[in-house]
Amino acid sequence: MSGDTARDLLRDAGTTLAAAVATALGTLALVPVFTDADFRPPALAAVVAVAAGGLLLRVAGAALADRLSPDGAAPGWCTALVALAVPFGQLVVLACVLTALFAPDQAWGGWLPTGGSLADLGAVMAEGTVEMAEQATPALPLTGLVALTTLLAGLVAVAVDLVAVGTRQPALAGLGLLVLFCVPVSTVTGSIGVLPVTAPAAGLALLLFADQHRRLGRRSPEGRRPLLGAGTLTAVRTGAAAVVLGLVVGAVVPTLTEGSFAGGFGPGGGGGSTGTALDPAAALQGQLTRDEPVDLLRLNASVPDPGYLRVVALEVYDAGEGWTVGNLDGETDVADEAELAALPGRRGGRPVDALVTALGHEDRFLPVLYAPVSVDVAEPDRWRFDPGTGTVFGRDVSTAGQTWSVAAIEPRPTAEELAEAAPLPPELPLVQRYTALPDLDPGVDELVATLTAGAQTPQERVRAVYEHFTDPANGYEYSLSTAPGTSGDDLADFLRLRQGYCEQYAGAMAALVRAAGVPARVVLGYTPGTVQSDGSRLITSNDAHAWVEVYFDDLGWVPYDPTPIDTDRAVELPWAPRPQDLEVDPRTDPTPAPLPAPTVPTPQAQPTPQGVPVPQATPQQADSWVPAALRTAGAVLAVLALAAVPAGVRVLQRRRRLATGSPAALWDELTATALDLGRTADPARTPRQVAQALAEAAEPGGGAHRPGRRAVAGSGVAAAVARLARAEEAASYARPGSVPAVGPELRADLATARRGLLAAAPRGARLRALLWPPSLLAGLRAALPRLRWGGRTALRG
Known part of the structure; x- marks a missing residue:
């Protein structure tokens, strides 16, 4: 395994740990939802299992890539496969944890799901939905409710890990903690206390720290990353601000009185005198x-x-x-x-x-x-x-x-x-x-x-x-x-x-x-x-x-x-x-x-x-909006997580090419960016011809540029694309060892060229390139029959 790969894995491990700790802190937002802390161990087990599963899968993926390409960058299909396998594998691990905790009787070894154990687990979850309709907060930690809570914590852990590690956006992953924080805010009547606010805030601070440290941290000449290097102090200040904000919000949130799971058997309804205000009888x-x-x-x-x-x-x-x-x-x-x-x-x-x-x-x-x-x-x-x-x-x-x-x-x-x-x-x-x-x-x-x-x-x-x-x-x-x-x-x-x-x-x-x-x-x-x-x-x-x-x-x-x-x-x-x-x-x-x-x-x-006793609709007669809202939030979270997979894989692919730094890798990234923006491949053209077409497309008023869209200096883009093309030709046709090492200037040229192409592309094309990049699909399609599509592809405008 190369040194760069090992360093990437080490960084990913640190981010994985930060994501897991942040999610665990986020689950503390659920403290006022239950009468005691019995929900914490299962929820923590789910978070730890998801993090461990993701880390092991990424290590296994790096080992597979190293075996397939010991002297070079891993094939694109391998990177995409690992990116897709990690969240799927984490969901499998989560299913094993839920089985071991709540439905072990018919499982293999008490933890590996079978058809019977999944049916048992589904029955437990169904009981949990009924208990949610019957319970008012703070709720008893009944088995079904704890199972649903563990599932929620596990899904949030998968989403946070996917965004923080998979797409390398730890700060954006903080939105997952908002899902946990919304549960007490929308269900607890009266005060929720300080801990449910400050704990997720501390988790967000940790994710912001990881984001700043990953983006801005610099290595010393000896290869070490200083603890208080560039960006770290910014992360500390941002994290401290988040915690302070949580403390301030914690003093305000107790005034909210949003309600309970479903009113259930708990307080609700009218009533006067010293009557019962009886709901269910x-x-x-x-x-x-x-x-x-x-x-x-x-x-x-x-x-x-x-x-x-x-x-x-x-x-x-x-x-x-x-x-x-x-x-x-x-x-x-x-x-x-x-x-x-x-x-x-x-x-x-x-x-x-x-x-x-x-x-x-x-x-x-x-x-x-x-x-x-x-x-x-x-x-x-x-x-x-x-x-x-x-x-x-x-x-x-x-x-x-x-x-x-x-x-x-x-x-x-x-x-x-x-x-x-x-x-x-x-x-x-x-x-x-x-x-x-x-x-x-x-x-x-x-x-x-x-x-x-x-x-x-x-x-x-x-x-x-x-x-x-x-x-x-x-x-x-x-x-x-x-x-x-x-x-x-x-x-x-x-x-x-x-x-x-x-x-x-x-x-x-x-x-x-x-x-x-x-x-x-x-x-x-x-x-x-x-x-x-x-x-x-x-x-x-x-x-x-x-x-x-x-x-x-x-x-x-x-x-x-x-x-x-x-x-x-x-x-x-x-x-x-x-x-x-x-x-x-x-x-x-x-x-x-x-x-x-x-x-x-x-x-x-x-x-x-x-x-006189006040009749209220029983859970069989009226559905509460809270369970429906929670189910909708979970479905939206799952859809967003799935929708983010292609974008995350594409980000990983671009980072890998930049980390490789070879002219071929940088040219591949440039042509992939053009393909994502709707410029199809033409294998008959040389890199210089492709560079001319791309430069024309990025010119102000040329290609897809329209009035009102910000322009990027055409001469700068053209020069950058030309240098990338020459470096690609030299690497492809020069004698081995005669091409000088690539410096940071060529990476800067790629950044300039990508900015020009993005600025000239229509808004719809940019959105499609972000959410569903065609180059990724083309790479997967080419990898299946083990063929390289176009090698160093040329484009037509």
Whole structure:
């Protein structure tokens, strides 16, 4: 391998390393998109594998070229083949990495793709697109989402490497980092922080450094490239400016509030009062305001007094939107685990089995008993279980026409067990997740402090809050028709007006319990309905309900129901007794609810007044623009990468000829430039005749020149072309060894001649020469039959 080839490989290796490090820094822009850093190792593995694959392929290509032409420049077809093989090989390497990480079962050796493993990988990617529609940022690092993120990081790495190393344009490769940066900017609600801005900025700085160092760096007489040589200080200044700009932008970007992946199960929609602003539970919409109840479910239980049927837990509280669903973990289907949601701690509960049949119920959320251990339902692989919330939800399936069985262990804590429950460590993730609150109205904080003054244990604090809502002396009333608040804070208004329905009671209690430092959440579902003559229970729209779950150490989630519901419909909770003086079912409150009765399960188009659950389109009903935008961006990136391949190969070919520096190589480059600009070959002409034709074409007013186009001094172009022609003739016909070495003057003549030809060519010809150079295609066509087309070609004007 020649010294020039080795030096080129060394430079390419440095640029490859810079491109890989820059891309790795760019992936840090995705930090606020996920709840933790589980996505980083796979993404980094993809970036490293792409860089290593590209470097090995380029070394192999140089070795092949050296073997084919040990004493001269490599054939054009070999250079083109290597340029095309590198990105293709990197994509193959990326496919191997994705297979090893996400679909190894049917792969050869656990990493080499097969038809079966590619099908498995496609299924994982498809799950990722569904998870993208379900998740709000910050998203759980589910396998499908991480796989898509790894694919994105790998494709960006391929594109950045192709532009930075293949076309030797490291600065232009920085556009690839913009793709990664756009993900948090377009999906994260609120602050994205400083790191997601400064990390890609540092990556861009590194690419600018590599570009400046490669373009402007000079070797010392001994052949060494000084660390602080020409251009390096410029690169350092440019890079530092990029980082500073990133820090400045980082202070501004947190004000952006673009949204989430798709809204998914996360916050969204309207809602008022301390209501739920419920997005996904379509079957609950408007049920509290129906003139006539609708039969929804039939329940056959193994005990005469079954507990609640849980539908979904709401864990995110926002002062404006109320309580909303958080991100659900959709990686486990109901048939995956032998035991879905066993109660924690050393205490047991009451086993309950039930058979549930959907009558008028149609929802993607499956009503189940408390703490389900197993669920038997048709197509179990399409029903997913979120262990954090005990929620069962479907993928492209609903409860319509379904019958399912549930085996559960209902919690039955005693007063002594609750009293003995110790406070949980504040740093525990569960505590941080379920005590999170926005800034509350000062009056709310004062109320919590007053209620819990002197309370020593979590149970005492919870009991104090619970009794505030259930004590008749405090004047809370059940009503679907509430007076509008005036404070601008729905929670504060409800606590002041003391009138509302179950979502408001449950939402207010959960917020106050959290403010008291105890984990809590709101749960939507159904009370167990009324007993029928055959012993089954009929659950109607009147049984739609909301209550509170509070987490106690070693006991798990324990339900509390602060709403003054009729005792015939209420679930008995011995640890949270109700006042016994309620004889009227509040759901028959004579005050009419001023709301239209929607048709189940059709969602309402607009938010309803007074905080009634707000229907939103489910992911099956509406596609988010964000996934489509990301897919479009990926497709555009891939198309641009492919479109840049011919231009990159042509740049490599020109650089190789310039590096060779022989008269033949320089003449070949001149004739190739002319061919790219539309001047076809004529083998009958000599180099001098070709030089005369090219000089005439580059003359102001001659050839393709038109008025208004910038002119290049015709005499300078003509002289440069003539010198190139004479050098070519001398090299072709003179005795071996009689031709003096080529100096930098001849390379300067080539630059002058190319500028003249480009200036005289029409704009369309210049664009075609850049994007789809005909000389490259002609060289490939000539290389296939192993024939040289025209050797030293002549051109006709």
